[in-house]
Structures are given as structure tokens and as C-alpha cells.
Amino acid sequence: MLRMMGFPGQYVQGPGALQQLGGTLAKSGWQRPLVLCDAIVTNKVWPQVAAALESAGLAARHLLFSGECTRAAIAALAAQARENSHDVVVGMGGGKALDTAKGMALALDVPIVICPTVASNDAPTSRVIVLYDDAHRLEGAEFLKSNPAAVIVDTQIIAQAPARFFAAGIGDAISKKFEAAQCKATGRNNVFGTPPLHTALLLANATYDTLVKHGAAAYRAVQDRQANEAVERVVEATVLLSGVGFEGGGLSLAHGLTRGFSAIAALAHTLHGEQVAFGALVQLVVEARPQAEIDELVDLLCAVGLPVTLAGLGLPPSRSSEAVARIVDATLGGQISNLVSPALSPGRLETAIWRADRIGAGALQCRKRSDNSTRHQVLEKT
Known part of the structure; x- marks a missing residue:
């Protein structure tokens, strides 16, 4: 009987790992990244990430994650993203933000790169997209075609998040x-x-x-x-x-x-x-x-x-x-x-x-x- 496993394409972990994001995207040939993160990550992390992407010659677009991973939220964000023909989605943040980014990548049929800013679950490496309803109740799951193309875990940022x-x-x-x-x-x-x-x-x-x-x-x-x-x-x-x-x-x-x-x-x-x-x-x-x-x-x-x-x-x-x-x-x-x-x-x-x-x-x-x-x-x- 056939048996199967999945793995992310690349896994990078350590202090300052997010500084490698621009190089990782550029080496893979992606030029038009779309970055999704919530308001807290936007204020605390996005400025340094934007600078790192710019130094790699990439002009990234940023969208704000509203807080819940629902089918409607994913559809609305994907509709916004289609205007610019992005070739990769980058998810930054916690589990729901990352799952929403996965849902967008699936809808847009582009690869996904995951950058967790908290180590609160094991969503970053997986194909699974866990979906909730507007009342925060678990609704179901969907799956990416393959595991994330890359997972970049900056432990310096992880250690600064609430314990x-x-x-x-x-x-x-x-x-x-x-x-x-x-x-x-x-x-x-x-x-x-x-x-x-x-x-x-x-x-x-x-x-x-x-x-x-x-x-x-x-x-x-x-x-x-x-x-x-x-x-x-x-x-x-x-x-x-x-x-x-x-x-x-x-x-x-x-x-x-x-x-x-x-x-x-x-x-x-x-x-x-x-x-x-x-x-x-x-x-x-x-x-x-x-x-x-x-x-x-x-x-x-x-x-x-x-x-x-x-x-x-x-x-x-x-x-x-x-x-x-x-x-x-x-x-x-x-x-x-x-x-x-x-x-x-x-x-x-x-x-x-x-x-x-x-x-x-x-x-x-x-x-x-x-x-x-x-x-x-x-x-x-x-």
C-alpha cells in the first residue's frame, strides 16, 4: 500500500531569519510578492520586512488581515489581490493569519511562503487550512495543493511575543x-x-x-x-x-x-x-x-x-x-x-x-x- 508524507520546500530557523525573506523569494524567481499580516505585525514587524524585500529588489504589496479565517474573508482578500497579478503570497503572523494566507494562495493558484511571528501552533509547515465561522467556531478545513514553498521562523521575534x-x-x-x-x-x-x-x-x-x-x-x-x-x-x-x-x-x-x-x-x-x-x-x-x-x-x-x-x-x-x-x-x-x-x-x-x-x-x-x-x-x- 502506498504511504505518503509532505514537507515544506525550505525551512529556515534562527534569530534574524526574516532578513533572509527577500533573498529566498528572489532566488526562487518570485518578483511580485503579496504579504498578509494583521495590524500588530504590520506595526512591529512589517517595516523591517519591507526594507529587506526592497533591498532584494522586490516591490511587495501589503494587505491587512482582519482577525478571522473564514471563507468570506479569504474570498474578499483574494479578490483584492487579483488586481496585481502576484506570483507568491507571504503569510506573516499567527495561525489564523497564516491559514488565511494559505487560502489566498490556493484561490490565486500561486505558491505560499510562511513567516510565523508566534510559535502558537504547527500550522506553518502544513497544507491544512483551518476555517472558522464569524462566531469563532471551527467550520472545516481545506488543503493546499502542496506544502508551503518555504517556512521562515525568526526566533528572535518568536521570543518577543507573549509567552x-x-x-x-x-x-x-x-x-x-x-x-x-x-x-x-x-x-x-x-x-x-x-x-x-x-x-x-x-x-x-x-x-x-x-x-x-x-x-x-x-x-x-x-x-x-x-x-x-x-x-x-x-x-x-x-x-x-x-x-x-x-x-x-x-x-x-x-x-x-x-x-x-x-x-x-x-x-x-x-x-x-x-x-x-x-x-x-x-x-x-x-x-x-x-x-x-x-x-x-x-x-x-x-x-x-x-x-x-x-x-x-x-x-x-x-x-x-x-x-x-x-x-x-x-x-x-x-x-x-x-x-x-x-x-x-x-x-x-x-x-x-x-x-x-x-x-x-x-x-x-x-x-x-x-x-x-x-x-x-x-x-x-x-
Whole structure:
């Protein structure tokens, strides 16, 4: 049976990497780039990028991303772009801006170059275009004809972004080991519609191992706005390894739950990686993984400030019972009940969500007691 994976044409990572954008475009023969980014990136990053493009002899046009990746937004931006016969689209920013840029490139039938300014998810390397509606609810997905022509990751810029985004990237990536393994175990196909190559499973496992080893240290560095070697390792894992690994290995319950989470208004502005982080904990509970594996995952999530409870995800306790029932309905309505073995029933999924919530609450209490004990010891010594 044929097996398939996809990779970006080029991957460049490091401090100051965006200065290579003009040269990358020019060497590929592109002369009329269209750059899409939001207002914040326009103010903080676009001036230096525009200067770099100009120094490479390229006259780039810039369009503003409004904030939501919808079919209507993509169509409107593509209509504006058609006036100038651009030969490449450059997406700069976070996940939704990048997916909108991908949608434009697909509509215009030109290549896409991706320049993430936050490492909040693994969208940069993939063909997937995740679509939402105007209420921020997950609507569906489309696909580029091939993976991005180039991905340029400036870790100096990544380290200046709020640490919450960096943590969300860890949350989005941490599940891939378990999701790829579940896809293989249940005989499911990957994003390319084929069984996974072993390489995809190796990348998904390497992603997890890297995050467990370096995730907490990298998060602390980004809190101090420093780009050190731990940050470089984690960015490589959350952007490159995770991105290639999930496309080649496949997704499962941790990501399936985001359809349910995004159906709850109180969670509409929760970051994708924050939802996946709690979804990963639920998946491990559903799979009845050994307690040591669950504890290792929870420890990392807590260390980087990711949610391990429904309340941490943003769900008010007074509304949690009704909301969990809706999350289960919306998740299973996405036809993911057979993505784990044995197949999920509504009752089994709801039980797992509540058990994951209790596990997370217990871990937070333990950390709180440990922190208080440490503070008391310091006070006694002083």
C-alpha cells in the first residue's frame, strides 16, 4: 500500500531569519510578492520586512488581515489581490493569519511562503487550512495543493511575543505522539489519505521527547524574552517536527475535541493549543494510559501554564455540566468516535472529560502545596 508524507520546500530557523525573506523569494524567481499580516505585525514587524524585500529588489504589496479565517474573508482578500497579478503570497503572523494566507494562495493558484511571528501552533509547515465561522467556531478545513514553498521562523521575534502563545504551541504539539499512535492502532489514514510512514511516528515521538526535556526551560526563557538553545529546540519541535509529524501521522481525539470546545461561547477565544492541551489529557484518560504517562503530561502542562482543568480552559464551574454535554455532542458529531479504540460513546467521553478535570485539579493542588512549602522554607531560612 502506498504511504505518503509532505514537507515544506525550505525551512529556515534562527534569530534574524526574516532578513533572509527577500533573498529566498528572489532566488526562487518570485518578483511580485503579496504579504498578509494583521495590524500588530504590520506595526512591529512589517517595516523591517519591507526594507529587506526592497533591498532584494522586490516591490511587495501589503494587505491587512482582519482577525478571522473564514471563507468570506479569504474570498474578499483574494479578490483584492487579483488586481496585481502576484506570483507568491507571504503569510506573516499567527495561525489564523497564516491559514488565511494559505487560502489566498490556493484561490490565486500561486505558491505560499510562511513567516510565523508566534510559535502558537504547527500550522506553518502544513497544507491544512483551518476555517472558522464569524462566531469563532471551527467550520472545516481545506488543503493546499502542496506544502508551503518555504517556512521562515525568526526566533528572535518568536521570543518577543507573549509567552502564552509559546505555551500554546507546546500544547498543540504535545498530543501528536499519542494521536499518531492512535491513528496507526486503529488503521486510520493520515492527512494525505494513506497509512503513516514510520518516519511520521518517529517525528511525533521526537516532538514529545523534546518538549518534555526542554519545554519548561524554553517557556521560562520566553517569559524573559530570551531566545536561547532551549527555545530553538522547542520551536523546531512545535513548528517543524509537529507540523510534518501530524500531517504524516494523523490526528485523533485531542484535536477532535477542539470542535466541541469551540462550540462553547465561553471558550471561543481560548487558543487552539490550549484546547488541544486539555484534549491530550482527555485522550490519555480515554486510552487508560499508565498513570506515570499521565503525570508526565500534566507536569509539563502545569509547568508552562497550560490548562489541565475545565476551569483553566475558561469554563465557568456553574455552567460546566451543561457545557460538557454540548462539548461531547459537538465532538462526536464530527465523526471522530472511531478514532480511538474501542469506539467512543457519549457516556465514555463525558466520563473521561470529568476524570481529566479531576486529575488536573489534583495536580494543581499538589503544586500549590509544594509552592507554599517552598516559600515557608525560604522564610524560615531568612
